[in-house]
Amino acid sequence: MGFESLLGNERLIENISRSISRGRISHFYLICGPAGSGKRTLAKLLGAAILCKGENKPCGVCPACRKALGSGHPDLITIDEPEKKTVSVDLIRQARADIYIQPNEADRKIYVFPRAQDMGIPSQNALLKVLEEPPAYGVFILLTDNPEKLLPTVRSRCTELSLSALPDHALRKKLQEAYPQASSDMLQAAISRSGGFLGQALSILEEGSDLPVQTEAFLKAFAARNTYALLQVLVPMEKWKRDQLIPILQQWTAFLEGALVYRSGVGAATPMAQELTAGRSAQELMTAIRHLQKSIEYAQGNVSPAAICGYLQWALR
Numbered sequence: 440m441g442f443e444s445l446l447g448n449e450r451l452i453e454n455i456s457r458s459i460s461r462g463r464i465s466h467f468y469l470i471c472g473p474a475g476s477g478k479r480t481l482a483k484l485l486g487a488a489i490l491c492k493g494e495n496k497p498c499g500v501c502p503a504c505r506k507a508l509g510s511g512h513p514d515l516i517t518i519d520e521p522e523k524k525t526v527s528v529d530l531i532r533q534a535r536a537d538i539y540i541q542p543n544e545a546d547r548k549i550y551v552f553p554r555a556q557d558m559g560i561p562s563q564n565a566l567l568k569v570l571e572e573p574p575a576y577g578v579f580i581l582l583t584d585n586p587e588k589l590l591p592t593v594r595s596r597c598t599e600l601s602l603s604a605l606p607d608h609a610l611r612k613k614l615q616e617a618y619p620q621a622s623s624d625m626l627q628a629a630i631s632r633s634g635g636f637l638g639q640a641l642s643i644l645e646e647g648s649d650l651p652v653q654t655e656a657f658l659k660a661f662a663a664r665n666t667y668a669l670l671q672v673l674v675p676m677e678k679w680k681r682d683q684l685i686p687i688l689q690q691w692t693a694f695l696e697g698a699l700v701y702r703s704g705v706g707a708a709t710p711m712a713q714e715l716t717a718g719r720s721a722q723e724l725m726t727a728i729r730h731l732q733k734s735i736e737y738a739q740g741n742v743s744p745a746a747i748c749g750y751l752q753w754a755l756r
């Protein structure tokens with residue numbers, strides 16, 4: 440397993456590989472990208488590449504790589520308390536104290552901070568003290584979905600690595616491997632909603648995979664303007680919980696968006712997109728998407744599922 444296991448991002452990987460093979464390792468990296476864009480994968484690979492003793496780092500086979508990519512390497516340390524909302528000053532101070540203790544077995548000691556955006560100003564200031572005077576062997580890898588939340592003084596010391604979105608065809612290939620049973624409609628919907636990031640697309644498919652009964656029934660009823668069938672879908676959902684309702688409404692939105700994109704001539708001609716565009720105009724699809732988005736906001740804002748489903752029975756008829 441080398442850098443190629445991170446999908447896309449060829450230029451970024453080329454640059455990292457080149458610097459590491461020349462022994463140019465930065466003390467601070469900032470990996471940026473939205474949720475599901477591969478930040479943790481890249482951090483792991485980067486850590487392994489820095490610790491690797493083989494050629495073509497990370498070689499994936501030397502003991503250092505095997506530990507870093509598998510069971511864990513004593514000099515590749517993750518700093519987080521996932522159950523807490525923020526990354527506390529105490530945690531940073533512990534890491535700060537620990538970094539001045541020599542590496543266990545490698546030439547470097549690497550600290551990974553998976554949620555740099557959740558570091559408050561005091562935590563960032565605590566971190567800044569190490570950033571100003573790191574030990575020669577110290578490497579910090581910060582991960583964030585929002586680099587704007589970092590102090591300019593922190594950010595400016597980091598080598599920034601930004602993960603970018605993948606083209607549809609690359610994403611589709613991976614999704615098909617992961618979900619061979621998924622229909623082309625499901626895949627297209629996940630791709631449209633993912634913003635081009637594999638992790639996002641996978642979690643959409645994962646959430647969607649146990650909800651196809653309502654989704655298919657809804658889409659068919661909506662395409663056919665069948666008010667009675669629409670009620671048959673929506674009425675039982677009035678008793679659902681909000682966190683059940685939100686993903687399915689997101690999935691419906693994704694299908695309608697996919698149909699709209701197909702109508703505009705650039706999206707995939709999936710059977711469901713064809714059925715939806717045959718039954719509904721672009722204007723109607725857009726209006727329905729707006730109503731669904733509104734309903735998702737209502738659900739997130741604590742409106743009851745019964746009220747939301749009632750609203751949709753009227754709005755989508």
Ligand SMILES: [Zn+2]
Binds near residue numbers: 492496497501503504
């Ligand atoms: Zn290696």
